[in-house]
Amino acid sequence: MFVEPVDGWDPSVAKELSGPDEVVYRARLVGADPALVREGGGNFSGKGVATDHLGRQVRVMWMSAWGCDGATCDSAQFPVLRLDDLRALWRAGPVDEAAMVAYLVSCGLRGEQPRPGIETLTHAFIDAAHVDHTHPDAVIALTSIPDGRELADEAFGAEAIWFDYRQFDVDVARELGDRIAAQPRCRFVLMANHGLLTWADTAEQCYRNSHEAVRRATEALAARVRQPMDLGGPVTAEVPAEVADRLLTTVLPVVRGVTAPDGYGVLRVDRSADAVGFSCSRLGPQASLRGPACPDHLVTVGYRPLVVAAGLAGVDNPVAVMDEAIAGHRRWQQDYYDRHATTDTTMPPRGDAPRVVVLPGIGVVGAGSEAAKARLSTDHFGQTMAVVRVAEAAGGYVTLTEAQGFADEYWPLMRLKPQLRPPLGALAGTIVLVAGAGPVPAELARRLAALDAHVALAGPHRDTAQAAAAIVAGYGEGRAVALAADPADPAATVEAAVLAYGGFDVLVQVTAGAGTALARAALPVFARQGLGGTVVLAAWEDPRAAVDELASVAAGYEVSVNGVVLDADPWAAATGTAHAGAELAGVVAFLAGTGARRWTGNVLGSRPTEDRPELDESTVDIYGVPEPTVDGSAAKEPAAGGSAVDGGRLPAGGVRTAAGGAW
Numbered sequence: 001m002f003v004e005p006v007d008g009w010d011p012s013v014a015k016e017l018s019g020p021d022e023v024v025y026r027a028r029l030v031g032a033d034p035a036l037v038r039e040g041g042g043n044f045s046g047k048g049v050a051t052d053h054l055g056r057q058v059r060v061m062w063m064s065a066w067g068c069d070g071a072t073c074d075s076a077q078f079p080v081l082r083l084d085d086l087r088a089l090w091r092a093g094p095v096d097e098a099a100m101v102a103y104l105v106s107c108g109l110r111g112e113q114p115r116p117g118i119e120t121l122t123h124a125f126i127d128a129a130h131v132d133h134t135h136p137d138a139v140i141a142l143t144s145i146p147d148g149r150e151l152a153d154e155a156f157g158a159e160a161i162w163f164d165y166r167q168f169d170v171d172v173a174r175e176l177g178d179r180i181a182a183q184p185r186c187r188f189v190l191m192a193n194h195g196l197l198t199w200a201d202t203a204e205q206c207y208r209n210s211h212e213a214v215r216r217a218t219e220a221l222a223a224r225v226r227q228p229m230d231l232g233g234p235v236t237a238e239v240p241a242e243v244a245d246r247l248l249t250t251v252l253p254v255v256r257g258v259t260a261p262d263g264y265g266v267l268r269v270d271r272s273a274d275a276v277g278f279s280c281s282r283l284g285p286q287a288s289l290r291g292p293a294c295p296d297h298l299v300t301v302g303y304r305p306l307v308v309a310a311g312l313a314g315v316d317n318p319v320a321v322m323d324e325a326i327a328g329h330r331r332w333q334q335d336y337y338d339r340h341a342t343t344d345t346t347m348p349p350r351g352d353a354p355r356v357v358v359l360p361g362i363g364v365v366g367a368g369s370e371a372a373k374a375r376l377s378t379d380h381f382g383q384t385m386a387v388v389r390v391a392e393a394a395g396g397y398v399t400l401t402e403a404q405g406f407a408d409e410y411w412p413l414m415r416l417k418p419q420l421r422p423p424l425g426a427l428a429g430t431i432v433l434v435a436g437a438g439p440v441p442a443e444l445a446r447r448l449a450a451l452d453a454h455v456a457l458a459g460p461h462r463d464t465a466q467a468a469a470a471i472v473a474g475y476g477e478g479r480a481v482a483l484a485a486d487p488a489d490p491a492a493t494v495e496a497a498v499l500a501y502g503g504f505d506v507l508v509q510v511t512a513g514a515g516t517a518l519a520r521a522a523l524p525v526f527a528r529q530g531l532g533g534t535v536v537l538a539a540w541e542d543p544r545a546a547v548d549e550l551a552s553v554a555a556g557y558e559v560s561v562n563g564v565v566l567d568a569d570p571w572a573a574a575t576g577t578a579h580a581g582a583e584l585a586g587v588v589a590f591l592a593g594t595g596a597r598r599w600t601g602n603v604l605g606s607r608p609t610e611d612r613p614e615l616d617e618s619t620v621d622i623y624g625v626p627e628p629t630v631d632g633s634a635a636k637e638p639a640a641g642g643s644a645v646d647g648g649r650l651p652a653g654g655v656r657t658a659a660g661g662a663w
Contacts, residue, residue, distance in 0.1 A: 001218055001229070001390055002137045005035040005211045009204055017203075019048050020062045020075040023130070026203045030132060031070020036210055038379055040069045041296045042134045042195070045123040046203065050080055052109055059083040061124055065114035079113035086124035090177060095170045097413060118168045118413050125177030128199035130206035135195035135294050138217040141387045143192040144293065145224070145395040152190050155220040160188040160213075165295070165400060167411060188213050193399050194295060221394050229393040232282030236360040239313045244271065244362045247312045249495045251322045253503040253528035255357055255365060258326055260531060262351030264367035265429035266454060266478075267502025268374035270382070275363040278385045283392050285358045291399040293387040295408045297380040300373070301366075303336065303405040305381060306354035311361045319528065329354050340406035347410045356381045369429060371454060371478020371501070425452030430592050433497045435459060435487040435518055436510030440538070442467035443581025444508060444588070449475040451589055456480075456497040456504060458487045487511065490521035498525060506534040506592050508584060516546055520553050527557040534562040534591045538584060562591045 008029045017025050023046035030036050030044065043064045050060045062078040064070065085107040089095065095103065104116050123131045142148050142155075149162050161179050166172050176197070180186055187209050189197035198209035239247065248269060256267055278284040285307040292301055306329040312318040333352035355377055357365040364385075366377030391397040400408070408414050432448055434441045435458040442463065445455040449471045457464035457480060464482035471480035481500045485492040487509075497504050507522045519535045526533030537546055543565035554561050564587060 001222060002386060003035045005033055005214050009207055014204060020078050022046060022203050023062050023078060024073055024075050026207050027064060027070040027073050029207065030134060030210065035214060036136050037070065037134045038383055039376055040067065042070060043117045043119050044070060045131045047083055047129045050109060058109065060109055061086065063116045063120050063123060066117040077114055079116050080109040081107045081116060082109055083124060086121060089121060089170065090125050090174055097169060100170050121170060121173035122168065122176055125173050126180055126199050129201045130203045131199040132206055132210055133195060133197050134210055136214045137383060137386045138214045138221065139190060139196045140293050141390045142217040142221055143190055144387055144391045144398055146398055147395060151220045151224055155216045156188060158183065158185045160190050161186055163189050163191050165193045165404065167408060221390055224394040227393050229389050231284040231389055231392055234280040235282045236280045236311045238276055238280055239361040243313055245495065245499060247318055247362065249498045251312065251318050252498050253525045254319055254322045256503040257529040257531055258353040259367040260429060262353040263369050264355055266368050266371050266374045268366045268378055269363060269499065270378040271363040274385060279358050279360050279363055284388055287388045287392055287397045288384055290397060291405050293384040293399060297384060298405060298409040299414065300377045300380045301356045303409060305356035305358050307358045308360060312359065313361060340403055345410055346412060372476060426593055427451040427453035427589060431501045431504040432506040432508060432588060433504045434508045435493065437463060440510045440581040444584045445480055446471055447582055447585030448588060449479050454479055454501055456483055456500050458483045458485060458493045487518060490518040493518060494521045494525060503529050505531065506588055508536045508588060510538045516549055519550055523554055523557050523559060526561060527559040532560040536587060537565045564591060
């Protein structure tokens with residue numbers, strides 16, 4: 001029915017831990033178990049004694065920070081809070097949200113701590129040493145069916161409190177504290193359409209209470225299921241993998257063309273059996289339009305996905321079908337905001353592009369600001385799929401109303417979670433396809449990843465696999481991928497890059513004498529995205545011919561492309577060195593950044609001719625590329641007028657432009 005929780009508790013490890021280390025140990029076990037919580041969800045706390053700045057013993061609570069991911073957390077992500085100060089708010093007067101957040105921060109025992117989560121007061125008002133808030137599929141499903149409350153009463157009795165969904169605020173914390181105190185046998189709070197609260201005087205018992213709640217909820221649902229858990233059976237045939245790949249290569253750039261301007265420029269395709277089965281089913285896609293299984297999904301998925309009504313296989317013009325579906329979703333998003341926004345709504349619309357797309361017969365597509373966030377979007381929607389599958393078989397899926405969803409989606413405290421991150425680099429959301437062999441592509445990719453670009457590497461597989469693995473290790477999940485396709489097969493290379501990230505913004509080809517076939521194959525992707533594009537061809541023997549050829553082909557697609565060809569003369573000696581990759585990164589960073597213009601027929605590093613006179617270098621602003629540190633976190637400032645690579649400059653001649661039509 002659901003993935004079962006894994007008992008990872010090791011008494012020999014746990015007995016050596018105390019204070020924040022004990023909480024971190026439990027949080028990591030819970031956070032890594034998808035049966036209990038999805039990535040970045042839930043929160044955890046422990047109470048104890050710590051020493052303040054005057055050497056006094058003070059009662060404290062270690063509370064997971066807002067946005068903390070339990071699976072990867074450490075003690076630095078658990079701010080230490082004065083427990084007595086927190087509990088003083090239990091019997092105080094009215095407190096608004098802004099005052100509550102400020103009060104939580106002021107309760108910190110140390111300076112410069114991460115901000116504690118908004119559930120902090122709920123944890124503080126429960127008289128137990130350890131408290132966990134999780135989002136188990138089984139508990140959410142039990143609370144998402146019409147008679148869930150009656151089933152919960154039978155399964156849990158006086159050991160559980162049912163709590164209809166409300167936003168966490170001071171009043172919710174006070175009410176839960178009072179109800180738990182008045183019900184001594186209580187060990188669980190079943191939070192409708194949200195999740196679970198458990199607590200105990202030991203960390204192990206708190207952990208085991210969460211497991212027990214999942215078991216009881218699963219058993220209650222199993223007894224209630226009266227029909228197959230197949231979501232009404234398939235109404236769309238599963239599309240064969242090869243056909244699905246071709247269709248995705250066609251339509252993913254269309255999707256990316258609307259998600260990227262909203263800040264969700266990286267796509268991820270989920271073709272798992274669960275995702276494909278859900279997309280094919282009679283009930284699943286439509287049920288998902290009723291809203292998310294958990295409020296956390298409002299940040300990543302939004303209130304509802306885009307469900308493409310018809311299958312794309314066999315359609316004459318899948319791009320037109322996708323365009324129409326996207327237009328309908330955008331109209332719904334605009335109406336959704338207009339229906340529910342009031343004079344109290346302080347936040348503007350988030351954007352109307354879909355963040356999850358259900359493609360019947362093919363699967364699910366998630367969008368994110370980076371690869372990890374795109375994967376999280378599909379993971380969160382995966383929880384909705386799991387809950388819907390069981391809830392529909394147990395009486396019907398009932399979730400947050402539109403009004404509830406809107407209130408949370410546009411609740412400033414809910415939207416605060418993704419904002420508590422360091423600022424992204426200059427190429428965040430930019431995807432670069434790099435083709436070639438040797439040290440240049442690897443160094444180029446590393447430099448671009450330091451600016452938060454995502455890089456698809458096409459070349460000898462051993463080289464690209466090593467380069468991609470090093471980038472992922474230094475810069476994070478999905479930051480680079482080694483394509484299995486051979487750059488000598490342009491169509492296969494472009495298809496692989498689109499399937500990896502949904503599309504790309506820049507093509508860099510470091511393969512002298514290879515011709516322009518790969519660049520020409522990239523132009524339809526740029527056209528379907530509607531975002532323009534950039535082509536950089538390095539070490540070309542006849543740059544003018546390459547420019548003219550690509551300009552002619554691009555005109556047929558009516559797409560604006562930044563084109564730069566680096567001629568062989570100044571680059572030939574450098575193309576086998578990593579230094580050339582660093583210099584290329586400066587070129588790409590400039591062209592793909594906001595400072596670049598849409599030029600026409602540009603040649604970088606060529607000699608001036610009568611029709612292409614020298615351009616005053618004082619008018620050219622090339623972005624410097626930071627020197628990454630070992631951990632990929634720091635960068636040094638570039639020298640004025642050049643890149644930050646050994647004080648290097650671009651090859652002699654700078655940037656030269658020629659008149660003509662855009663390509």
